[in-house]
Amino acid sequence: MFITSPRAVPYLVTSCAIAVGLTAGQAAAQECSNVSPLKIVAATDDGSFDKEYGPARAIDGSFDNDSRWSSKGEKVLELDLGEPQLVKEIGLAFYKGNERRSRFRVEASVDGTTYAPILEEAISSGNSTAIERFDVADTNARFIRVVGLGNESSEWNSILEVHAYGCGSGELASIDDGSQQAITKNVSPFGLRTDVPPAKNFDLTHWKLTLPVDRDGNGKVDEIEENELQDFSDTEFFYTDPATGGMVFRVSTANGKTTPNSSYFRTELREMLRGGDETIATRNDDGTPNKNNWVLSTAPEEAKQLAGGVDGVMRARLAVNQVTRLGDSSKVGRVIIGQIHAKDDEPVRLYYRKLPQNSRGSIYFAHEPVGKDDVWVEMIGSRSDHAENPADGIALDEIFEYEIRTFSEQVDGTAHPILQVTITREDGSEVTAKYDMVDSGYSTMNDFMYFKAGAYSQNNSSPWPERDFDQVTFYELEVEHN
Numbered sequence: 001m002f003i004t005s006p007r008a009v010p011y012l013v014t015s016c017a018i019a020v021g022l023t024a025g026q027a028a029a030q031e032c033s034n035v036s037p038l039k040i041v042a043a044t045d046d047g048s049f050d051k052e053y054g055p056a057r058a059i060d061g062s063f064d065n066d067s068r069w070s071s072k073g074e075k076v077l078e079l080d081l082g083e084p085q086l087v088k089e090i091g092l093a094f095y096k097g098n099e100r101r102s103r104f105r106v107e108a109s110v111d112g113t114t115y116a117p118i119l120e121e122a123i124s125s126g127n128s129t130a131i132e133r134f135d136v137a138d139t140n141a142r143f144i145r146v147v148g149l150g151n152e153s154s155e156w157n158s159i160l161e162v163h164a165y166g167c168g169s170g171e172l173a174s175i176d177d178g179s180q181q182a183i184t185k186n187v188s189p190f191g192l193r194t195d196v197p198p199a200k201n202f203d204l205t206h207w208k209l210t211l212p213v214d215r216d217g218n219g220k221v222d223e224i225e226e227n228e229l230q231d232f233s234d235t236e237f238f239y240t241d242p243a244t245g246g247m248v249f250r251v252s253t254a255n256g257k258t259t260p261n262s263s264y265f266r267t268e269l270r271e272m273l274r275g276g277d278e279t280i281a282t283r284n285d286d287g288t289p290n291k292n293n294w295v296l297s298t299a300p301e302e303a304k305q306l307a308g309g310v311d312g313v314m315r316a317r318l319a320v321n322q323v324t325r326l327g328d329s330s331k332v333g334r335v336i337i338g339q340i341h342a343k344d345d346e347p348v349r350l351y352y353r354k355l356p357q358n359s360r361g362s363i364y365f366a367h368e369p370v371g372k373d374d375v376w377v378e379m380i381g382s383r384s385d386h387a388e389n390p391a392d393g394i395a396l397d398e399i400f401e402y403e404i405r406t407f408s409e410q411v412d413g414t415a416h417p418i419l420q421v422t423i424t425r426e427d428g429s430e431v432t433a434k435y436d437m438v439d440s441g442y443s444t445m446n447d448f449m450y451f452k453a454g455a456y457s458q459n460n461s462s463p464w465p466e467r468d469f470d471q472v473t474f475y476e477l478e479v480e481h482n
Contacts (some may be wrong), residue, residue, distance in 0.1 A: 032086050032138070032167035039170035040162070042080040045071060050156075058162045063129065063178040068095045070158040071148065077159065079144040084110055085168030087118070087139050091131040092146070093178050094124050095158035098185040101126035102157065103149035106134075108141035115145060126152075130182035131163055138166075190475050192245025197233040201240065202247055202477055204229050206275050211237050212265035212457075214257040221257045226276040237267045246319075246473035249455035251335075254465035268454035270341075271479065273308035287343040287446035294450065294481050297408040298417040298443040307448065309481030313405040314338060314451045317476035319397050325356040326468045327461030329385050332356065334458035335470040338404055340419075343447045345370050347437065348404060348419055351458070352394070352472075353383060360393025363402075363423050365433070370441030379423055379431050399475065400425055404451070411436070417443055451479055 043055040053070035055077055060067055069077055081087075087108060094102045106119035118136040125132060144164060148157025163175060186195040193201055209224040211234065216222060224232050233239045237250050249267040256265045274280040274292040282292055289295050294309035304310050316338060323333045338350040345368045354361030362381030366374040376383060381390025394400055401424040408415040416438040423431045442449070455472040462468040 032088055034167070035088055035165050036167065036171040036173075037175040038081055038085050038087070038164040038166055038168060039172055040079050040164060041082040041170075043069070043162070044078050044080075045069070045076060048072075048075065053158075058159045061161070061176060063093060063160050063176070063181055065095060065160075068158050068160045070095070070156060072154075072156050073150070075148045075157055077146045077148065077157075077162065079146070079162065079164065080112075081142050081144070081164060081168075081170055083169060084140050084142045085164070085166055085170055087136060087141050087144065087164055087166040089133050089165035090119065090136055090144065090146070091133045091161075091163030091165060091177070092124065093129060093131045093160040093162075094151075095129070095160050096151075097124060097129040097132075097160075098127060098183045100151045100153045102151040104157070105147045105149065106136055107145040107147065108136075108139045109143040109145075110141055112143045115143075121149065127185040128182050129160065130179045130184070131161060131177040133163075133165065188243065188245040190244050190246065192240075192475070194240060194242050194245045196240060197231055198238065198240055198247040199230045199232065201245055202474075204269070206272055206479070207269040208272050209238060209454075210259065210266055210268050210270060212251050212253070212256040212258070212267055213237070221259055225278075226272050226274075241473055244473065244475070246475050247477070248321075248471065248473050250469060250471045251455045251457045252465050252469040253457070253460055253462060254469075256465070258460075264457055264460050266336075266454065266456040268452050268456050269477075270452050271450040273450075273481075283343070283448065287444075287448065289448040292450075293448035295448055296406055296417045296437075296443050297482070298415050298438075299447075300443075300445050303445050303448075311406045311408070312340075312449070312451060312479065312481045313403060314340075314453065315401065315403045315476070315478045316453060316474055317399065317401045318472060318474045319399045320352045320354075320361065320394070321397055321471040321473055323352070323354050323361070323396070323470050324457065324459040324462050324468045326464055327459050331459040331461050333361070335472065336456035336458060337453070337472055338402055339452040339456070340404060340406070340449050341452055342370075342442060342449050347406075347440070347442060347449065348421065350402060350404065350421060351383065353387075354393075354396065355385075355387060358387070358389040358393070360390050360395050362387060362390050362393055363431075365421055367419060367435050367437070367440070369437075369439065370447070372441075375435070377421075377433050377435060379421065379433050394425075398426075401476075406449075409436075411438070414438075453477060 050070040058069040107115040109115040211222040251267045289307035291308040295307040340347040364378040364383045403422040419435045
């Protein structure tokens, strides 16, 4: 599997604690090889907490904003472990912890009277609302004081949850660290970073990018090869959405350039199984496979040995944000969002189309047998130039998934190559279409395949290309081959 989308994890901070001279009882801290969460039986303060945001809310297991301890100034949140435990770490989740850093120190006591510092003044990361764990001086203690010193914006101390970690009779098997509902700085609810190029969110090591321009003036479309793509972003055509972290493909015909065999414009990824190894050619012009491309499982055995993969599946989670509204009625509103391309033909082109008068769009695909006319398969709505608003259509900005898959299936004792396309809505409903490619001419020694994904506009007639464009945002992209 080549393409994955990461998920956010809580920010971990390790601070250097200063061991201090404690009483004989406190110095009895033993070795603890298996650090566990420790039960906190009570939390108290001096009673000056804000409104209903009392100390008990810092140990109630909830990471909701309304369940927090808040108190202004240098204030103490005291924790009772019930009896002495070996304390090795403290965990704190701060209200607005993804927006600001908070200062604090930690003290410990066996008897609740004599306290000694186990963590000198520390500061949170300012990156997450999940629990951040801090090392403290190993200490045998029943009572822990978290001394709040305000945050970088104000004198307020606001703690969502506090944990203690170590060994003793109060060990817990597990405890929620808040990471599942955490708000993390520069990480969207999709688990994608909003401040990095697309390749930092998506594994694009097996793709190159085609842009709809010729900025270097060499008479060809600009292509960003695999290695260069890893740090590449383009504010006009290919970038990270600052709100969602999604990978944005935008295509316009303004001052544009097309590939040699097309009259349409694209911002589109082209699968490159070689993964940046330029000793392997992009393709063999005679059509024989190489390690950069793949073949069907019904291809000759020799072709399968030469290819970089056999059969394939591409999965994507995406939303179409905008389509063209002006121009030729037979072209307006069309954009290709995924493909399998062969040497000369296209086993599948997956279309989204929304007409200007409609609030929802259609999904359909074209299958092109070698040297023959396209076969059209409608999945959601109609591809007609005058289609009515599809009752089950997909609106702009609506998130959905597609899967394009090839495999072989036995029919009357013979292996047939099968193309299957599935559309999945956010509510889990699916629409699937299969096409038998046995007579399509792709199971030969002289053909190969590769996936494409992005925004390939199918309208080159708009009179206002600067404002009338196609835009597609991907949130997940995944490819597999046998």
